[in-house]
Amino acid sequence: MAPRAGTKRKAKHSPSSSAKKVKTVHLTADDLPWKSVSRPKEADLGDGFDGLLELEEVEDVEVVYEETDAGRVVRFKVKEDALSNDAVSVEAHEAEEEGDGEYDNPPDEEEVIDPLNFKPSTSAQASASTPPPVPSTPLLPPVGNTTLDSETLLPDWHPFSLHPLLGRALYAQKFSKPTPIQAQALPLALKGKDIVGVAETGSGKTLAYGLPILHHILTEAISRTSSTQAHDAPKSRRRLRALILAPTRELALQVSSHLNACLETVDSHSSEGGKGADEEAKEDNGEETRVVEEAGKPNAKGKGKDNGRGTGRDNQKDKGKGKQRKDLRIAQAATRSKAPPLVSVAALVGGMSAQKQRRVLARGVDVLVATPGRLWDIVQGDDLLADEIAQLRFLVLDEADRMVETGHFAEMENILRLTLRQSKEDEIEPESEQATGLATAEDAEDSKEGIRAGELQTFVFSATLSKELQRNLKKKSGRLWKKKGGKPASTLDDLLERLDFRDPEPAVVDISPEGGVVATLQESKVECLTNDKDAYLYYFLLRYPGRTLVFLSSIDGIRRLLPVMDLLQVPAFPLHSQLEQRQRLKNLDRFKSTPNAVLLATDVAARGLDVPAVDHVVHYQAPRTADAYVHRNGRTARAMRRGFALLMCAPDERRVVRALLGSLGRQDEIPDMPVELYLLDKLKARVQLARQIDAAQHKVQKGKHEKNWLKEAAEAMEIELGESEQGSAPTKRQRKEADARVAGLKGKLRELLAQPLIAPGVSTRYITSGSVSIADEMLTGDYHENMVGLKKIAAGSDLAPAKKRKFKVKEEFEEWNGIGSYDIDGWRLPDNLQHDTRSDS
Numbered sequence: 158m159a160p161r162a163g164t165k166r167k168a169k170h171s172p173s174s175s176a177k178k179v180k181t182v183h184l185t186a187d188d189l190p191w192k193s194v195s196r197p198k199e200a201d202l203g204d205g206f207d208g209l210l211e212l213e214e215v216e217d218v219e220v221v222y223e224e225t226d227a228g229r230v231v232r233f234k235v236k237e238d239a240l241s242n243d244a245v246s247v248e249a250h251e252a253e254e255e256g257d258g259e260y261d262n263p264p265d266e267e268e269v270i271d272p273l274n275f276k277p278s279t280s281a282q283a284s285a286s287t288p289p290p291v292p293s294t295p296l297l298p299p300v301g302n303t304t305l306d307s308e309t310l311l312p313d314w315h316p317f318s319l320h321p322l323l324g325r326a327l328y329a330q331k332f333s334k335p336t337p338i339q340a341q342a343l344p345l346a347l348k349g350k351d352i353v354g355v356a357e358t359g360s361g362k363t364l365a366y367g368l369p370i371l372h373h374i375l376t377e378a379i380s381r382t383s384s385t386q387a388h389d390a391p392k393s394r395r396r397l398r399a400l401i402l403a404p405t406r407e408l409a410l411q412v413s414s415h416l417n418a419c420l421e422t423v424d425s426h427s428s429e430g431g432k433g434a435d436e437e438a439k440e441d442n443g444e445e446t447r448v449v450e451e452a453g454k455p456n457a458k459g460k461g462k463d464n465g466r467g468t469g470r471d472n473q474k475d476k477g478k479g480k481q482r483k484d485l486r487i488a489q490a491a492t493r494s495k496a497p498p499l500v501s502v503a504a505l506v507g508g509m510s511a512q513k514q515r516r517v518l519a520r521g522v523d524v525l526v527a528t529p530g531r532l533w534d535i536v537q538g539d540d541l542l543a544d545e546i547a548q549l550r551f552l553v554l555d556e557a558d559r560m561v562e563t564g565h566f567a568e569m570e571n572i573l574r575l576t577l578r579q580s581k582e583d584e585i586e587p588e589s590e591q592a593t594g595l596a597t598a599e600d601a602e603d604s605k606e607g608i609r610a611g612e613l614q615t616f617v618f619s620a621t622l623s624k625e626l627q628r629n630l631k632k633k634s635g636r637l638w639k640k641k642g643g644k645p646a647s648t649l650d651d652l653l654e655r656l657d658f659r660d661p662e663p664a665v666v667d668i669s670p671e672g673g674v675v676a677t678l679q680e681s682k683v684e685c686l687t688n689d690k691d692a693y694l695y696y697f698l699l700r701y702p703g704r705t706l707v708f709l710s711s712i713d714g715i716r717r718l719l720p721v722m723d724l725l726q727v728p729a730f731p732l733h734s735q736l737e738q739r740q741r742l743k744n745l746d747r748f749k750s751t752p753n754a755v756l757l758a759t760d761v762a763a764r765g766l767d768v769p770a771v772d773h774v775v776h777y778q779a780p781r782t783a784d785a786y787v788h789r790n791g792r793t794a795r796a797m798r799r800g801f802a803l804l805m806c807a808p809d810e811r812r813v814v815r816a817l818l819g820s821l822g823r824q825d826e827i828p829d830m831p832v833e834l835y836l837l838d839k840l841k842a843r844v845q846l847a848r849q850i851d852a853a854q855h856k857v858q859k860g861k862h863e864k865n866w867l868k869e870a871a872e873a874m875e876i877e878l879g880e881s882e883q884g885s886a887p888t889k890r891q892r893k894e895a896d897a898r899v900a901g902l903k904g905k906l907r908e909l910l911a912q913p914l915i916a917p918g919v920s921t922r923y924i925t926s927g928s929v930s931i932a933d934e935m936l937t938g939d940y941h942e943n944m945v946g947l948k949k950i951a952a953g954s955d956l957a958p959a960k961k962r963k964f965k966v967k968e969e970f971e972e973w974n975g976i977g978s979y980d981i982d983g984w985r986l987p988d989n990l991q992h993d994t995r996s997d998s
């Protein structure tokens with residue numbers, strides 16, 4: 158990366174100012190002491206925060222605009238009262254300066270002293286002395302100010318010997334034991350194996366690859382800090398150690414906050430050390446809690462006295478706990494001295510300020526979670542980042558199979574090309590300490606794990622990687638890349654062939670369920686005409702209140718359905734790739750925080766999104782691929798929770814659905830959802846009316862728009878409109894009539910919404926809802942059994958058992974194959990038939 162203009166400086170001191178020395182430093186805006194501040198949980202930050210996903214602030218900076226010969230220059234005056242009451246002032250120029258980087262006669266030479274907390278030689282150094290964001294203190298276990306006794310408190314995690322600070326994070330998040338994919342992947346990953354991991358949706362794959370990465374980097378960070386001085390902030394810029402690629406912005410952001418959630422506990426725990434002198438004094442006097450006592454004193458549990466004569470195992474254990482204590486103190490000391498976080502994880506996605514992202518990168522991050530498009534955009538102008546990617550320690554492809562579908566294949570391929578190491582036969586030179594800024598402890602750690610310095614460990618995870626692909630992966634070891642040369646790749650197989658697995662045989666951990674069905678998921682389907690889908694959806698939402706994610710195949714479909722849902726008073730929010738990123742996050746947050754909300758989404762939301770309380774998934778339109786069906790369903794029934802999926806199948810979708818089930822190897826039909834037809838009929842009338850209102854409103858809007866357009870075009874061309882042309886737009890009277898018609902229809906709908914939905918034969922005598930909208934109340938969770946004439950039940954509890962499928966799976970496969978539109982591995986349609994599947998990186 159080219160050095161930034163304006164970072165060199167010349168500080169002149171006035172010979173006469175002895176009491177108040179003067180120094181002015183010239184810097185770019187990037188060199189200001191920016192510090193990250195935590196983003197509020199809800200992304201709804203108001204209009205001033207367009208597209209910002211990470212916030213930074215800088216204090217005590219005055220922005221001054223100055224007219225100069227070279228044009229307008231922005232100056233940032235940094236003023237701060239130092240302890241000595243001397244003013245501190247630093248000037249930063251936004252305009253870049255040419256030449257040797259020295260400035261003549263800087264204007265404010267008289268007043269300045271050495272800036273505190275702002276070392277202006279590089280932005281990385283500036284940030285190193287910037288206080289880290291203050292993490293919120295989570296509810297921590299009652300183990301006092303020590304590391305966690307994982308053997309007792311987390312026995313299922315204990316055998317993995319994860320870093321004790323991670324143990325605390327797991328405990329704080331109540332992750333009492335590893336999920337199956339974590340239990341199987343962790344030992345392999347910690348040994349240094351490359352891994353292809355396949356496990357059902359919502360089964361904890363993020364931490365399956367995330368924990369080994371955090372463990373490694375945390376261990377490195379602690380040993381690096383201990384090898385220097387405990388309170389010193391790292392002297393050099395952090396070097397990128399892990400790159401995680403994800404197909405969508407939301408998923409990348411989610412992965413990054415999932416990892417940060419683990420680190421938050423690490424940092425807040427270490428900051429406990431700064432809580433009070435009392436606690437510190439106690440600690441220093443050896444009055445620490447049990448774990449520490451066990452390490453150096455008679456065993457508090459009374460399991461046997463050590464007195465220096467313990468067994469080898471005990472000694473080892475004690476040594477380990479002694480190390481834990483040392484690590485803890487280092488972490489505490491680092492935090493007390495306002496050092497940056499021990500491990501830094503950042504997200505790099507489209508839709509947010511690239512300048513800000515560059516600034517974050519310039520400071521250095523340990524783990525980068527990125528969408529390929531934005532990463533490639535930035536890498537092209539950032540040689541340092543490109544170098545770091547070439548020397549990564551970990552590479553992760555999350556939802557790899559989705560990334561080849563998204564139109565960002567080229568970027569992916571380019572990034573993967575950067576990660577390629579030299580030929581395996583070549584001896585890999587250990588990275589020089591000077592180049593990396595890391596202590597040799599890292600190499601020791603690497604060799605302990607069976608990874609040599611400079612080697613890359615690769616993890617590929619998804620809920621859907623075909624068996625054939627996994628077999629192919631086992632056979633390969635980077636040969637194909639060389640064979641195929643620059644030929645563009647097009648399938649997942651091609652992509653994975655381009656990965657530089659260091660293992661001749663990456664470990665394949667496949668614990669995906671048969672047929673792609675998560676055990677806690679109940680599926681059902683309803684066969685109906687396309688035109689009736691709105692009514693069936695409305696029926697479902699009223700009959701089974703809950704947070705519901707509705708998938709549609711096209712953005713137009715969402716645009717049509719949204720106003721209908723609004724008119725029916727259903728709290729629905731859209732999510733698709735044509736929305737601004739800020740709006741997407743806002744809608745996602747609203748969906749998370751509104752009870753019984755509905756998210757109308759394209760497949761942009763199908764992968765990876767982890768909204769814990771999604772009760773139902775509805776396939777308003779049948780998914781185009783078997784994988785999409787599995788991933789869409791995976792937004793519910795996560796982490797062993799119950800979930801329900803409804804597939805709406807129009808006559809023209811039957812074939813696709815049959816093929817889809819065939820591809821998943823399903824023997825059973827999806828059971829039909831029982832429908833109370835009297836209720837459906839009543840709801841159809843409401844839906845019909847809502848559609849009518851929407852169509853009428855649309856017409857009025859269109860009329861206004863057309864009239865304006867015609868008028869503006871005529872004015873621009875300086876022509877007068879003839880009578881007939883003017884007549885094409887509605888007159889004032891016509892508009893008034895249309896508005897009145899809409900108002901009348903709306904009134905009628907309001908009445909309908911307030912009417913009870915009574916089963917035939919149910920007396921209305923006891924119904925006392927008055928004019929309250931039943932639909933409204935039901936959607937906010939107040940189910941009216943009397944109104945509906947039906948008992949409240951959970952979706953799926955009234956399903957009949959699934960019937961066996963009549964046809965043979967094989968035939969289905971061949972039938973679908975005949976269309977010639979899918980390949981057996983990716984099971985996907987040609988790109989032109991896919992809607993809104995582009996990654997939005």
Ligand SMILES: Nc1ncnc2c1ncn2[C@@H]1O[C@H](COP(=O)(O)OP(=O)(O)OP(=O)(O)O)[C@@H](O)[C@H]1O
Pocket residue numbers: 331332333334335336339356357358359360361362363364619620764765766767769791792795796
């Ligand atoms: N050991 C654990 N114990 C309990 N919950 C866990 C554990 N590990 C992860 N989780 C939680 O499980 C949920 C799902 O995890 P995650 O998003 O990693 O699943 P996934 O397998 O990647 O899903 P998908 O395939 O849909 O992307 C998250 O809310 C996560 O916090």
